[in-house]
Amino acid sequence: MIRRLFMSRRRVLALSGASLTGTAARAQLKSGDDPEASPRWQQVRAGLFKGRTPNSNAGEVIALEAPARAEDAAIVPIVIRARFEQRPERYIKQVHLIIDNNPSPVAAIFTYTLDSGRADIETRVRIDEYTFVRAIAETNDGRLYMATRFVKAAGGCSAPPGKDALAARATLGQMRLRVQEAGAPGTPVLAQLMISHPNDSGLVMDQLSRQYTPPHFVRRIDVSVGGRQVLSADLDFSISENPNLRFYFVPRDDGGTMEAVVVDSNELRFQQTLAYRASP
């Protein structure tokens, strides 16, 4: 399932690569433009959803929060909130985060389970052009719902990393995992995963060598609790340096261990575990 999705994402990437030359067409995007008419979105929709049109009346399913004007294009906070908790009768299977005008528009695909509790996510992205940002949720009945925001930001993907490169290499793969104090049994608990990683987009030129830094980014995160999957994420270099995810999970009654496994585009694998106590 995941594998198939990843493949389809590859196809989308190939598609979007072909249209990179059409920068003039997307340079003049304005906030008043019709989000459906965006040519990048049409390509993504064809590749990722086989042309299905998500219901853009998503208010009952998900909400997308993004600033109208990004303060810093390399660190644009994005919050996706589910409007209901994960229940067997109705839950969100997957959320796609799409940034139309980024060099690689599919920024992330988050996959949730019933153990996620809530299909929420908060992270930070780079934004390369004035663009529509979309969160598309697929519910367990196979329907698609899309929330859209227009964000004014430019230059995030090739912004030079804020830290110096050597220091970033030294701490590569360090992780911090945090879990908020648990509430009543069975209620979702907020967790945070921080990964020290340059998440190089491959779009920054090294002036000395006249070479582009090879892309090196976190491409996959799996978080499980007591051996049960609560979140998996396929990511791209649209995610900011030092990827940071806030998400929910339902703790086991008897406490347990949270495990996060991170794999980057160089097939480096990092792992972190955290023992948490159940609610009193």
Add this chain to the structure above:
Amino acid sequence: MKGRAVLARLRRLTPHPLARWLWCAFGLLLLALVMPRVPLPRDTVNQIVVFDITQSMDVPDHELDGQSVSRLRFARESVRRALPALPCGSKVGWAVFAEYRTLLLMAPIEVCENHADLVAALDRIDGSMRWSNASEITKGVFWAMRAARDAVPGGRVQVVFITDGHEAPPLDGRTLPLFDDLRPGEQLGWLVGVGGDTPQPIPHADKFGRPIGLWRADEVVQSPGNSSEHLSALHEAHLEALARRVGFGYARLRSIESIGPVLHDPRAAQRVMVPTDLSPLLVAAALLLVVINFMPVRLRVSGRATALALAALFTGTTARAAEAVAAQRLAPGVYHVAGHLAPWGAQFAGHVANSGFVVGERCIAVIDAGGSPTAARALLATIRSVSALPVCYVIATHVHPDHLMGNDALADANAPRAGPQVVGHARLSASLAARAPYYLRAMQRDFASADVAARVTAPGIAVPDRLELDLGGRTLALRAWPTAHTDSDLTVLDRTSDTLWLGDLAFVGHLPVLDGKLLGWRTVLRELRTVPAARAVPGHGPVITDWPAGLDPTDAYLAGLERDVRRALRDGLSLSETVARLGDASPEGWLLTQEFHRRNVTAAYAELEWAR
């Protein structure tokens, strides 16, 4: 009769004698506008300049402006400086030689109309273009003859082939036969020798053009009984012999001017009628009328300024004449041009950052050319109202567009002499390479079209740590700092007047903007305090006279930001919650908090969450 009636009428219209002179000037200007170009005979020379781009041309055995430069750079620079002296109507094209072939990059085009394009293309010619490491120069010269013959069918095109004569693999005394389709002497041309007499090691580059040391003796094809092919000097005897064989002249590029006689070879000259624009003469006459009339009416135009204005007119710079902006003289030879307190945008044509300039005995240094070509040209007009000395350096204090998008507008500040060199932090090039496309696009999107920069050139002089620039009789001490406001902050200290330019390491009035590292910035501020200065110029806001106490507000804001963000982190707030909590505050005593405070919170959060 009719003319007299018109004159009489004019006289009635303009009773004041002074106004009459102005009408005449106005008439001349009108005439200049409509005047067609007049064909005048000129001696033009068509030529293809061939640059040897093989690896031996990377040997740095020439000296230019006190720096050692490669043979190729020296060759390029000498052609570039000679270009403006070619008569209009001449055509020049560029070609490069590597392996055994000479390939035409740019077919000959007219030099006056296309000067900027020719120079832009010329500046890109370098070793990274070479497609092979071999260097069979003899064959390359034959290929160049072919290229020149075929470039302008029926026309006369001279070949100027600039090389060090280093054949690789070595010829070992052999001579190669001329190609069948060529005849000795049928093609006009010159071989121009470049390089020193002492054999030097040759820099070794990998296939991407990255330097990887020097060629070793066992890595190159050696001649029997001689193992010095990994060293390179000018092979003058070889080039002279080759020139005689094909009927070319031979000249050596001893100094930067040596190329002149070659490019002006009378044998290659063709007398053609060139449409010539004479309107500057009319404009000059009009200006003279205006000046003469206003002189006694004390317009405060000093004789010197008049001379400068006239000089500017004849060098053609009036076409882009800009209004000077007010400059504040901080000390003898030290000037400050204040930017508007506003975000960088169409308003004020992007002139929102402070600029400055320092006049030495030999030349002038500009500190931050401003946020647009318009701002930079206004700055130049101000400079020219003070001094006619060449601008030798344009110093960029950091990567932000409001400080350096004007840089390229100063490239012709000394025309027809060479333009200023851009100086910046060692990391500025990389930072600029990543950001410049977005800055340029933002200008195209938001600025009036007349204010948009076409490009922004990376610094030619990189400062890794400290550097002194000599302006003649006064020295500027430059210092590159670790990541603070940005990753490319550079300060400038004029040792004569103890004036310190801080770039955006300090703000006055305008809210500080964090685009680097908050903790790094605070460390830099502590160290800056130890710099002895009489006054300091911030990137935005009035000059700091109370030094170093003038740094306090910037540090206090950063300290407050650090405290608030750390508290939010302790409270477990996410980034967007933190921006929501702190972002709407408007820190007291600052302007533009709406524009920049939220950004600062965002950047500080991303840095500090890992600093715990």
